[in-house]
Amino acid sequence: MASPPRVLILPYPAQGHVVPMMDLSHCLVEHGVKVTFVNTELNHGLILGALATRDSELAGIDMVSVPDGLGHGEDRKDLARLTDSFSKVMPLELEKLVRRINGDARGSEKISWLIADVNMAWAFHVAKRLGLRAAGFCPSSAAMFATRIKIPEMISDGVLDESGWPRWRGTFRLAPAMPPVDTSEFSWNCAAGDAKGQPVIFNLILRNNAATHLAESIVVNSVHDLEPGAFTLFPNVLPVGPLLSEKPVGSFWAEDDAASCAAWLDAQPASSVVYVAFGSLAAYEAAQLVEMAEGLALTSRPFLWVVRPGSATEELVDELRRRAAASRGRVVSWCPQRRVLAHPSVGCFLTHCGWNSTMEAVANGVPLLCWPYFTDQFLNQSYICDVWRTGIKVPRGGDGEGAGLVGREVVRGKVEELIGDAGTRARALALRDIARRAVGEEGSSRRNLERFVDLVKGLAS
Structure with a gap:
Protein backbone atom coordinates (compact mmCIF):
# COMPACT_ATOMS: atom_id res chain seq x y z
CA MET A 1 0.00 0.00 0.00
CA ALA A 146 -16.89 33.98 -9.80
CA THR A 147 -16.87 37.76 -9.41
CA ARG A 148 -13.07 37.84 -9.40
CA ILE A 149 -12.60 35.39 -12.26
CA LYS A 150 -15.11 37.34 -14.36
CA ILE A 151 -13.17 40.63 -14.11
CA PRO A 152 -12.06 40.52 -17.80
CA GLU A 153 -15.68 40.09 -18.92
CA MET A 154 -16.82 42.93 -16.68
CA ILE A 155 -14.16 45.16 -18.21
CA SER A 156 -15.18 44.25 -21.75
CA ASP A 157 -18.87 44.72 -20.88
CA GLY A 158 -18.22 48.22 -19.54
CA VAL A 159 -18.94 47.41 -15.88
CA LEU A 160 -15.33 48.09 -14.83
CA ASP A 161 -12.49 50.18 -16.18
CA GLU A 162 -9.04 48.63 -16.66
CA SER A 163 -8.09 49.52 -13.09
CA GLY A 164 -11.05 47.75 -11.53
CA TRP A 165 -13.16 50.81 -10.71
CA PRO A 166 -16.86 50.79 -11.70
CA ARG A 167 -17.94 52.76 -14.77
CA TRP A 168 -21.49 53.14 -13.47
CA ARG A 169 -23.41 52.87 -10.21
CA GLY A 170 -26.04 50.18 -9.83
CA THR A 171 -26.56 46.44 -9.33
CA PHE A 172 -26.35 43.46 -11.67
CA ARG A 173 -26.15 39.66 -11.51
CA LEU A 174 -23.45 37.52 -13.07
CA ALA A 175 -25.96 34.68 -13.50
CA PRO A 176 -29.52 33.78 -12.48
CA ALA A 177 -29.86 32.70 -8.84
CA MET A 178 -26.71 34.61 -7.92
CA PRO A 179 -26.84 37.53 -5.49
CA PRO A 180 -27.06 41.04 -6.90
CA VAL A 181 -23.69 42.81 -7.03
CA ASP A 182 -23.55 46.53 -6.24
CA THR A 183 -20.84 48.13 -8.37
CA SER A 184 -19.83 50.34 -5.43
CA GLU A 185 -19.04 47.27 -3.32
CA PHE A 186 -16.54 45.19 -5.31
CA SER A 187 -14.23 43.51 -2.81
CA TRP A 188 -11.00 44.83 -4.33
CA ASN A 189 -12.22 48.42 -4.06
CA CYS A 190 -13.29 48.28 -0.44
CA ALA A 191 -10.50 46.10 0.99
CA ALA A 192 -7.54 48.44 0.73
CA GLY A 193 -8.81 51.17 3.03
CA ASP A 194 -8.18 53.94 0.47
CA ALA A 195 -7.85 54.44 -3.27
CA LYS A 196 -4.05 54.52 -3.01
CA GLY A 197 -3.91 50.92 -1.84
CA GLN A 198 -6.51 49.60 -4.31
CA PRO A 199 -4.04 48.81 -7.15
CA VAL A 200 -2.09 46.47 -4.84
CA ILE A 201 -5.20 44.40 -4.06
CA PHE A 202 -6.51 44.49 -7.62
CA ASN A 203 -3.17 43.46 -9.13
CA LEU A 204 -2.91 40.55 -6.68
CA VAL A 249 -8.86 25.92 13.77
CA GLY A 250 -6.06 28.38 14.30
CA SER A 251 -7.63 31.14 16.36
CA PHE A 252 -5.36 34.16 16.83
CA TRP A 253 -6.79 34.82 20.31
CA ALA A 254 -7.42 32.64 23.34
CA GLU A 255 -11.11 32.04 23.92
CA ASP A 256 -12.85 33.20 27.07
CA ASP A 257 -13.62 30.36 29.45
CA ALA A 258 -15.85 28.08 27.35
CA ALA A 259 -17.51 26.45 30.37
CA SER A 260 -18.45 29.83 31.81
CA CYS A 261 -19.85 30.99 28.47
CA ALA A 262 -21.86 27.78 28.10
CA ALA A 263 -23.24 28.10 31.63
CA TRP A 264 -24.41 31.65 30.88
CA LEU A 265 -26.12 30.51 27.67
CA ASP A 266 -27.73 27.57 29.50
CA ALA A 267 -29.40 30.04 31.86
CA GLN A 268 -31.13 31.94 29.03
CA PRO A 269 -34.53 31.09 27.48
CA ALA A 270 -34.65 29.34 24.12
CA SER A 271 -34.12 31.59 21.05
CA SER A 272 -33.73 34.70 23.24
CA VAL A 273 -30.03 35.62 23.04
CA VAL A 274 -28.67 38.19 20.60
CA TYR A 275 -25.18 37.04 19.67
CA VAL A 276 -22.95 39.90 18.45
CA ALA A 277 -19.56 39.38 16.76
CA PHE A 278 -17.75 41.19 13.97
CA GLY A 279 -14.86 38.89 13.12
CA SER A 280 -11.14 39.52 13.18
CA LEU A 281 -10.73 42.76 11.21
CA ALA A 282 -13.88 44.89 11.34
CA ALA A 283 -13.39 48.08 13.36
CA TYR A 284 -15.93 50.60 14.65
CA GLU A 285 -15.50 53.98 16.31
CA ALA A 286 -16.11 54.37 20.02
CA ALA A 287 -19.31 56.35 19.43
CA GLN A 288 -20.73 53.52 17.33
CA LEU A 289 -19.88 50.91 19.96
CA VAL A 290 -21.67 52.98 22.60
CA GLU A 291 -24.77 53.31 20.39
CA MET A 292 -24.65 49.56 19.79
CA ALA A 293 -24.46 48.89 23.54
CA GLU A 294 -27.40 51.20 24.25
CA GLY A 295 -29.44 49.67 21.44
CA LEU A 296 -28.84 46.15 22.72
CA ALA A 297 -29.80 47.28 26.23
CA LEU A 298 -33.04 48.78 24.93
CA THR A 299 -34.16 45.39 23.60
CA SER A 300 -34.27 44.08 27.19
CA ARG A 301 -33.01 40.79 25.73
CA PRO A 302 -29.93 38.88 26.87
CA PHE A 303 -26.98 39.42 24.57
CA LEU A 304 -23.50 37.96 24.21
CA TRP A 305 -21.12 40.42 22.56
CA VAL A 306 -17.59 39.64 21.38
CA VAL A 307 -15.37 42.73 21.55
CA ARG A 308 -12.14 41.53 19.94
CA PRO A 309 -8.81 42.31 21.68
CA GLY A 310 -7.40 45.53 20.30
CA SER A 311 -10.68 46.68 18.71
CA ALA A 312 -11.42 49.18 21.51
CA THR A 313 -9.52 50.84 24.34
CA GLU A 314 -9.43 49.08 27.70
CA GLU A 315 -11.44 51.92 29.20
CA LEU A 316 -14.16 51.56 26.58
CA VAL A 317 -14.27 47.77 26.94
CA ASP A 318 -14.69 48.17 30.71
CA GLU A 319 -17.52 50.63 30.08
CA LEU A 320 -19.19 48.23 27.63
CA ARG A 321 -18.91 45.41 30.17
CA ARG A 322 -20.58 47.58 32.85
CA ARG A 323 -23.38 48.57 30.50
CA ALA A 324 -23.90 44.94 29.49
CA ALA A 325 -23.93 43.66 33.06
CA ALA A 326 -26.62 46.23 33.91
CA SER A 327 -28.88 45.06 31.09
CA ARG A 328 -28.83 41.23 30.91
CA GLY A 329 -25.83 41.24 28.60
CA ARG A 330 -22.31 39.89 28.61
CA VAL A 331 -19.16 41.14 26.84
CA VAL A 332 -16.31 38.72 26.13
CA SER A 333 -13.03 39.16 24.24
CA TRP A 334 -13.26 36.00 22.11
CA CYS A 335 -15.41 32.90 22.27
CA PRO A 336 -16.06 29.47 20.71
CA GLN A 337 -18.43 30.88 18.08
CA ARG A 338 -19.48 27.56 16.57
CA ARG A 339 -20.61 26.26 19.95
CA VAL A 340 -22.40 29.53 20.68
CA LEU A 341 -24.35 29.45 17.40
CA ALA A 342 -25.31 25.81 18.03
CA HIS A 343 -26.78 26.69 21.43
CA PRO A 344 -30.62 26.63 21.58
CA SER A 345 -30.75 29.92 23.51
CA VAL A 346 -29.39 31.93 20.55
CA GLY A 347 -32.13 33.76 18.69
CA CYS A 348 -30.18 35.82 16.16
CA PHE A 349 -26.66 36.83 15.13
CA LEU A 350 -25.61 40.47 14.62
CA THR A 351 -22.71 39.94 12.22
CA HIS A 352 -20.22 41.52 9.82
CA CYS A 353 -21.23 38.82 7.29
CA GLY A 354 -17.82 37.19 6.93
CA TRP A 355 -18.19 33.95 4.98
CA ASN A 356 -17.08 31.76 7.90
CA SER A 357 -19.65 33.38 10.19
CA THR A 358 -22.27 33.13 7.46
CA MET A 359 -21.67 29.41 6.95
CA GLU A 360 -21.61 28.76 10.71
CA ALA A 361 -24.97 30.52 11.08
CA VAL A 362 -26.40 28.63 8.09
CA ALA A 363 -25.27 25.31 9.58
CA ASN A 364 -27.16 26.12 12.80
CA GLY A 365 -30.28 27.77 11.39
CA VAL A 366 -29.60 31.15 13.03
CA PRO A 367 -31.16 34.30 11.45
CA LEU A 368 -28.70 37.10 10.68
CA LEU A 369 -28.74 40.84 11.27
CA CYS A 370 -26.26 42.08 8.68
CA TRP A 371 -23.69 44.81 9.26
CA PRO A 372 -20.96 44.25 6.61
CA TYR A 373 -17.64 46.05 6.89
CA PHE A 374 -15.54 45.36 3.76
CA THR A 375 -14.29 42.89 1.09
CA ASP A 376 -16.76 40.09 0.29
CA GLN A 377 -19.09 40.88 3.19
CA PHE A 378 -21.47 43.00 1.09
CA LEU A 379 -21.88 40.15 -1.40
CA ASN A 380 -22.55 37.74 1.48
CA GLN A 381 -25.18 40.16 2.78
CA SER A 382 -26.84 40.01 -0.65
CA TYR A 383 -27.07 36.24 -0.38
CA ILE A 384 -28.49 36.44 3.14
CA CYS A 385 -31.03 39.21 2.56
CA ASP A 386 -31.87 39.07 -1.16
CA VAL A 387 -31.48 35.41 -2.16
CA TRP A 388 -31.88 33.16 0.89
CA ARG A 389 -33.93 35.72 2.87
CA THR A 390 -32.55 34.43 6.18
CA GLY A 391 -31.67 37.84 7.56
CA ILE A 392 -32.18 41.60 7.34
CA LYS A 393 -29.89 44.58 6.83
CA VAL A 394 -28.87 47.23 9.35
CA PRO A 395 -29.63 50.51 7.51
CA ARG A 396 -26.83 53.04 7.36
CA GLY A 397 -26.14 56.41 5.77
CA GLY A 398 -27.33 59.90 6.45
CA ASP A 399 -25.90 63.40 6.09
CA GLY A 400 -24.37 65.94 8.42
CA GLU A 401 -22.93 65.40 11.88
CA GLY A 402 -22.86 61.73 12.85
CA ALA A 403 -23.37 60.59 9.25
CA GLY A 404 -23.02 56.83 8.98
CA LEU A 405 -23.61 56.32 12.70
CA VAL A 406 -26.29 53.71 13.40
CA GLY A 407 -28.36 54.95 16.32
CA ARG A 408 -29.46 52.93 19.32
CA GLU A 409 -33.13 52.97 18.27
CA VAL A 410 -32.22 51.50 14.89
CA VAL A 411 -30.26 48.72 16.58
CA ARG A 412 -33.12 48.01 18.96
CA GLY A 413 -35.72 48.05 16.21
CA LYS A 414 -33.83 45.75 13.86
CA VAL A 415 -33.12 43.19 16.58
CA GLU A 416 -36.80 43.10 17.51
CA GLU A 417 -37.84 42.91 13.87
CA LEU A 418 -35.57 39.96 13.18
CA ILE A 419 -36.34 37.94 16.31
CA GLY A 420 -40.06 38.46 15.74
CA ASP A 421 -39.95 37.35 12.09
CA ALA A 422 -41.18 33.74 12.00
CA GLY A 423 -40.77 33.52 8.22
CA THR A 424 -37.07 34.42 8.34
CA ARG A 425 -36.47 31.89 11.09
CA ALA A 426 -38.27 29.18 9.14
CA ARG A 427 -36.12 29.88 6.06
CA ALA A 428 -32.97 29.80 8.21
CA LEU A 429 -33.96 26.38 9.55
CA ALA A 430 -34.67 25.12 6.02
CA LEU A 431 -31.22 26.30 4.92
CA ARG A 432 -29.71 24.51 7.93
CA ASP A 433 -31.28 21.26 6.75
CA ILE A 434 -29.82 21.75 3.26
CA ALA A 435 -26.35 22.29 4.72
CA ARG A 436 -26.60 19.28 7.01
CA ARG A 437 -27.72 17.01 4.19
Missing part, protein backbone atom coordinates in the same frame (compact mmCIF):
# COMPACT_ATOMS: atom_id res chain seq x y z
CA ALA A 2 1.33 3.43 -0.95
CA SER A 3 2.35 5.75 1.87
CA PRO A 4 0.06 8.72 2.53
CA PRO A 5 1.13 11.94 0.79
CA ARG A 6 2.22 15.12 2.53
CA VAL A 7 0.60 18.39 1.47
CA LEU A 8 1.64 21.95 2.15
CA ILE A 9 -1.30 24.24 2.98
CA LEU A 10 -0.95 27.99 2.42
CA PRO A 11 -3.68 30.46 3.49
CA TYR A 12 -3.84 34.19 2.90
CA PRO A 13 -2.41 35.59 6.18
CA ALA A 14 -5.67 36.58 7.87
CA GLN A 15 -7.83 34.86 10.50
CA GLY A 16 -10.81 34.36 8.19
CA HIS A 17 -8.62 32.47 5.72
CA VAL A 18 -6.65 30.42 8.25
CA VAL A 19 -9.78 29.00 9.92
CA PRO A 20 -11.40 27.20 6.95
CA MET A 21 -8.03 25.95 5.71
CA MET A 22 -7.39 24.45 9.16
CA ASP A 23 -10.83 22.85 8.85
CA LEU A 24 -9.77 21.36 5.52
CA SER A 25 -6.48 20.23 7.06
CA HIS A 26 -8.28 18.30 9.80
CA CYS A 27 -10.44 16.61 7.13
CA LEU A 28 -7.35 15.60 5.16
CA VAL A 29 -5.64 14.22 8.27
CA GLU A 30 -8.75 12.19 9.10
CA HIS A 31 -8.46 10.64 5.63
CA GLY A 32 -4.82 9.70 6.14
CA VAL A 33 -3.11 12.69 4.49
CA LYS A 34 -0.15 14.38 6.20
CA VAL A 35 -0.35 18.16 6.45
CA THR A 36 2.23 20.91 6.85
CA PHE A 37 0.46 24.22 7.48
CA VAL A 38 2.23 27.49 6.61
CA ASN A 39 1.49 30.72 8.45
CA THR A 40 3.38 33.97 8.55
CA GLU A 41 5.70 34.21 11.52
CA LEU A 42 3.41 36.60 13.41
CA ASN A 43 0.26 34.52 12.85
CA HIS A 44 2.15 31.33 13.71
CA GLY A 45 3.06 32.80 17.09
CA LEU A 46 -0.49 34.01 17.73
CA ILE A 47 -1.99 30.61 16.97
CA LEU A 48 0.42 28.65 19.14
CA GLY A 49 -0.03 31.18 21.92
CA ALA A 50 -3.81 30.83 21.80
CA LEU A 51 -3.79 27.03 21.93
CA ALA A 52 -4.27 25.53 25.37
CA THR A 53 -2.31 22.42 24.28
CA ARG A 54 -0.03 22.42 21.29
CA ASP A 55 0.47 18.77 20.38
CA SER A 56 -2.45 16.37 20.76
CA GLU A 57 -5.10 18.71 19.32
CA LEU A 58 -3.08 19.33 16.17
CA ALA A 59 -1.89 15.75 15.72
CA GLY A 60 -1.10 15.19 12.08
CA ILE A 61 -0.68 18.90 11.29
CA ASP A 62 2.82 20.32 11.37
CA MET A 63 2.79 24.08 11.91
CA VAL A 64 5.57 26.04 10.18
CA SER A 65 6.10 29.68 9.30
CA VAL A 66 7.66 32.09 6.82
CA PRO A 67 8.20 35.87 7.10
CA ASP A 68 5.71 38.29 5.55
CA GLY A 69 8.30 41.04 5.01
CA LEU A 70 6.82 43.51 7.50
CA GLY A 71 8.71 44.60 10.58
CA HIS A 72 7.73 44.31 14.23
CA GLY A 73 4.77 46.53 15.06
CA GLU A 74 3.84 47.34 11.45
CA ASP A 75 0.10 47.43 10.74
CA ARG A 76 -0.94 44.08 9.27
CA LYS A 77 -4.60 45.12 9.29
CA ASP A 78 -3.70 47.39 6.39
CA LEU A 79 -4.37 44.71 3.78
CA ALA A 80 -2.81 46.66 0.91
CA ARG A 81 0.43 47.09 2.84
CA LEU A 82 0.43 43.46 3.97
CA THR A 83 -0.29 42.24 0.43
CA ASP A 84 2.42 44.40 -1.11
CA SER A 85 4.95 43.10 1.40
CA PHE A 86 4.23 39.37 1.25
CA SER A 87 3.96 39.47 -2.55
CA LYS A 88 7.62 40.52 -2.67
CA VAL A 89 8.93 38.25 0.07
CA MET A 90 6.88 35.06 0.32
CA PRO A 91 7.48 33.40 -3.10
CA LEU A 92 11.19 32.96 -2.39
CA GLU A 93 10.58 32.13 1.28
CA LEU A 94 8.02 29.49 0.33
CA GLU A 95 10.43 27.93 -2.15
CA LYS A 96 13.19 27.88 0.47
CA LEU A 97 10.83 26.25 2.98
CA VAL A 98 9.83 23.44 0.61
CA ARG A 99 13.42 22.81 -0.45
CA ARG A 100 14.51 22.67 3.20
CA ILE A 101 11.72 20.26 4.22
CA ASN A 102 12.16 17.99 1.20
CA GLY A 103 15.93 18.11 1.49
CA ASP A 104 15.73 16.67 5.00
CA ALA A 105 12.82 14.26 4.37
CA ARG A 106 12.61 10.80 2.92
CA GLY A 107 9.94 9.16 0.78
CA SER A 108 6.39 10.03 1.77
CA GLU A 109 7.62 12.66 4.23
CA LYS A 110 8.49 14.84 1.27
CA ILE A 111 5.89 17.42 0.27
CA SER A 112 4.19 16.37 -2.97
CA TRP A 113 1.19 18.74 -3.09
CA LEU A 114 0.57 22.44 -2.49
CA ILE A 115 -2.99 23.41 -1.57
CA ALA A 116 -3.09 27.20 -1.65
CA ASP A 117 -5.78 29.71 -0.89
CA VAL A 118 -7.00 31.03 -4.26
CA ASN A 119 -6.04 34.43 -2.87
CA MET A 120 -2.44 33.12 -2.88
CA ALA A 121 -2.63 31.39 -6.28
CA TRP A 122 0.71 32.97 -7.26
CA ALA A 123 2.15 30.09 -5.20
CA PHE A 124 1.12 27.61 -7.92
CA HIS A 125 4.06 28.88 -9.96
CA VAL A 126 6.34 28.04 -7.04
CA ALA A 127 4.79 24.57 -6.85
CA LYS A 128 5.40 23.90 -10.53
CA ARG A 129 9.05 24.99 -10.28
CA LEU A 130 9.50 22.52 -7.45
CA GLY A 131 7.66 19.66 -9.15
CA LEU A 132 4.69 19.74 -6.77
CA ARG A 133 1.09 19.14 -7.77
CA ALA A 134 -1.24 22.02 -6.96
CA ALA A 135 -4.84 22.58 -5.88
CA GLY A 136 -6.76 25.67 -4.82
CA PHE A 137 -9.04 26.33 -1.88
CA CYS A 138 -11.61 29.14 -1.89
CA PRO A 139 -12.42 30.33 1.66
CA SER A 140 -15.17 32.66 0.43
CA SER A 141 -18.37 32.01 -1.48
CA ALA A 142 -18.39 30.57 -4.97
CA ALA A 143 -20.05 33.85 -5.99
CA MET A 144 -17.00 35.77 -4.75
CA PHE A 145 -14.71 33.45 -6.71
CA ILE A 205 -6.33 39.35 -7.85
CA LEU A 206 -5.29 39.59 -11.50
CA ARG A 207 -2.08 37.64 -10.81
CA ASN A 208 -4.02 35.01 -8.89
CA ASN A 209 -6.58 34.71 -11.70
CA ALA A 210 -3.78 34.19 -14.22
CA ALA A 211 -2.34 31.34 -12.13
CA THR A 212 -5.62 29.55 -11.39
CA HIS A 213 -5.30 27.26 -14.43
CA LEU A 214 -2.26 25.64 -12.79
CA ALA A 215 -4.49 24.08 -10.12
CA GLU A 216 -5.65 20.53 -10.79
CA SER A 217 -8.72 21.10 -8.65
CA ILE A 218 -10.41 23.93 -6.76
CA VAL A 219 -12.59 23.30 -3.72
CA VAL A 220 -14.74 25.87 -1.96
CA ASN A 221 -16.21 26.07 1.54
CA SER A 222 -19.79 26.16 0.33
CA VAL A 223 -22.79 24.01 -0.56
CA HIS A 224 -23.99 23.46 -4.12
CA ASP A 225 -27.65 24.06 -3.30
CA LEU A 226 -26.86 27.37 -1.59
CA GLU A 227 -25.15 28.75 -4.70
CA PRO A 228 -26.49 26.94 -7.78
CA GLY A 229 -25.99 29.95 -10.06
CA ALA A 230 -22.29 30.34 -9.21
CA PHE A 231 -21.61 26.62 -9.62
CA THR A 232 -23.34 26.70 -13.00
CA LEU A 233 -20.67 29.19 -14.09
CA PHE A 234 -17.89 26.97 -12.70
CA PRO A 235 -19.13 23.36 -12.70
CA ASN A 236 -15.63 21.97 -12.04
CA VAL A 237 -15.25 23.85 -8.75
CA LEU A 238 -16.12 21.45 -5.93
CA PRO A 239 -18.21 22.64 -2.95
CA VAL A 240 -17.11 20.74 0.18
CA GLY A 241 -18.75 22.82 2.92
CA PRO A 242 -19.70 23.71 5.42
CA LEU A 243 -16.31 22.77 6.87
CA LEU A 244 -16.88 22.92 10.62
CA SER A 245 -14.28 20.89 12.49
CA GLU A 246 -14.62 20.50 16.23
CA LYS A 247 -10.83 20.64 16.54
CA PRO A 248 -8.77 23.83 16.93
CA ALA A 438 -24.76 18.15 2.10
CA VAL A 439 -22.23 16.95 4.68
CA GLY A 440 -24.24 13.91 5.72
CA GLU A 441 -23.99 10.37 4.44
CA GLU A 442 -24.02 10.46 0.63
CA GLY A 443 -24.35 14.26 0.73
CA SER A 444 -23.00 16.31 -2.17
CA SER A 445 -20.28 18.06 -0.16
CA ARG A 446 -19.12 14.82 1.43
CA ARG A 447 -18.86 13.11 -1.96
CA ASN A 448 -16.89 16.07 -3.34
CA LEU A 449 -14.51 16.00 -0.38
CA GLU A 450 -13.93 12.29 -0.93
CA ARG A 451 -13.22 12.94 -4.63
CA PHE A 452 -10.69 15.59 -3.65
CA VAL A 453 -9.01 13.34 -1.09
CA ASP A 454 -8.77 10.57 -3.69
CA LEU A 455 -7.08 13.01 -6.09
CA VAL A 456 -4.53 14.03 -3.48
CA LYS A 457 -3.88 10.42 -2.49
CA GLY A 458 -3.49 9.36 -6.12
CA LEU A 459 -6.62 7.20 -6.10
CA ALA A 460 -8.70 9.23 -8.58
CA SER A 461 -9.25 7.67 -11.98
